[in-house]
Amino acid sequence: MNPLLDKLQPYPFERLKSLVSDVTPASTFKAISFGIGEPKHPTPQFIKEALIEGLGGLSNYPATAGGEPLRAAIANWLERRYALPNVNPATEVLPVTGSREALFSFAQTVVDGSKPGARVLCPNPFYQIYEGATLLAGATPYYADSDPARNFAPDYDAVPDDVWRDVQLVYLCSPGNPTGAVLGLADWKRLFELSDQYGFVIASDECYSEIYFDEEHPPLGGLAAAHQLGRSFERLVVFSSLSKRSNVPGMRSGFVAGDAAILRKFLLYRTYHGCAMSPAVQAASIAAWNDEAHVRLNRSKYLKKFQTVTPMLAEVLDVRLPDAGFYLWAKVDARTGLSDTEFTRQLLAQYNVAVLPGSYLGRAAHGTNPAENYVRIALVADVDECTEGAQRIVQFCQSL
Numbered sequence: 001m002n003p004l005l006d007k008l009q010p011y012p013f014e015r016l017k018s019l020v021s022d023v024t025p026a027s028t029f030k031a032i033s034f035g036i037g038e039p040k041h042p043t044p045q046f047i048k049e050a051l052i053e054g055l056g057g058l059s060n061y062p063a064t065a066g067g068e069p070l071r072a073a074i075a076n077w078l079e080r081r082y083a084l085p086n087v088n089p090a091t092e093v094l095p096v097t098g099s100r101e102a103l104f105s106f107a108q109t110v111v112d113g114s115k116p117g118a119r120v121l122c123p124n125p126f127y128q129i130y131e132g133a134t135l136l137a138g139a140t141p142y143y144a145d146s147d148p149a150r151n152f153a154p155d156y157d158a159v160p161d162d163v164w165r166d167v168q169l170v171y172l173c174s175p176g177n178p179t180g181a182v183l184g185l186a187d188w189k190r191l192f193e194l195s196d197q198y199g200f201v202i203a204s205d206e207c208y209s210e211i212y213f214d215e216e217h218p219p220l221g222g223l224a225a226a227h228q229l230g231r232s233f234e235r236l237v238v239f240s241s242l243s244k245r246s247n248v249p250g251m252r253s254g255f256v257a258g259d260a261a262i263l264r265k266f267l268l269y270r271t272y273h274g275c276a277m278s279p280a281v282q283a284a285s286i287a288a289w290n291d292e293a294h295v296r297l298n299r300s301k302y303l304k305k306f307q308t309v310t311p312m313l314a315e316v317l318d319v320r321l322p323d324a325g326f327y328l329w330a331k332v333d334a335r336t337g338l339s340d341t342e343f344t345r346q347l348l349a350q351y352n353v354a355v356l357p358g359s360y361l362g363r364a365a366h367g368t369n370p371a372e373n374y375v376r377i378a379l380v381a382d383v384d385e386c387t388e389g390a391q392r393i394v395q396f397c398q399s400l
């Protein structure tokens with residue numbers, strides 16, 4: 001067996017299951033789960049219809065690079081969304097079967113684990129795929145702790161020079177999971193300067209980019225930042241997905257875009273990896289990328305939930321509206337006296353509401369875990385269920 005598998009840590013939801021294995025949820029309440037960030041809004045009907053209409057393509061093997069119509073739809077969306085000129089669908093866009101598998105396999109393409117001291121820099125807290133991809137590529141993760149003073153964006157200036165010299169790949173997530181932090185143009189400028197200096201590749205996970213609260217100020221993406229700063233896409237690849245944007249997590253459809261030379265190598269890897277997108281999924285994806293009305297409706301639903309729930313929880317927990325995304329990142333210990341794990345256990349036992357301990361999403365790499373004593377609250381259900389769950393959390397906190 002691959003010995004690197006032994007370095008992988010249990011996934012957060014496995015740890016959560018173990019944490020509450022001996023907890024009997026209060027039977028007087030129906031179960032409400034804020035734990036898993038799985039979109040619950042209905043899939044738009046026109047996407048389902050496009051999927052059905054595309055079933056005729058199942059008689060053909062799909063190309064790993066995807067069809068030209070899908071790549072063109074993605075390139076056109078990037079140009080509209082980020083005011084980008086001339087994204088080349090043939091060389092700067094590559095469809096993938098969900099951003100998760102692409103984020104993992106990207107490290108296997110980019111990282112040279114044979115080099116002594118090979119490192120990959122990850123945000124902390126983080127999406128655990130970054131860590132697993134790093135370890136299985138033969139590199140060592142370095143964790144850039146989030147900074148509460150910057151709405152939990154990573155503090156890249158705290159990373160020592162001797163670490164940067166060994167970094168081959170930087171994973172970042174903007175809007176962030178779990179904190180919702182969005183990198184600004186100054187953050188991107190600094191990262192590009194560091195990339196120019198040390199030669200590392202930037203992998204920007206932007207799967208939450210279309211869930212935000214101000215229609216006039218959508219989150220800045222990596223490609224847009226490069227364009228605004230007068231740069232090419234050199235050493236920059238962004239990852240996006242239809243899962244959250246269009247409520248189709250089961251369809252497994254996303255894309256990577258950016259540096260054409262890197263994508264050429266990534267396509268080579270993927271040709272052997274065997275992860276071509278089904279023709280039916282391609283047809284449904286084209287329909288989804290070409291429509292914005294359903295995305296605006298989706299955002300309006302999240303906005304209503306956040307406007308309702310955030311003030312309620314702010315009365316009993318240290319929590320505030322994130323920059324974007326569908327998570328609330330709430331500090332629990334100061335106002336309840338409970339750790340994140342004990343808060344999770346007691347809330348489930350007394351009010352049948354599930355949340356995810358923040359410490360399961362971070363690492364104590366520099367003395368303390370920056371995610372300790374936070375909980376992640378995923379506002380993915382409908383507004384009534386989210387409101388009821390928030391009311392129960394308020395009652396629980398007030399009862400302590």
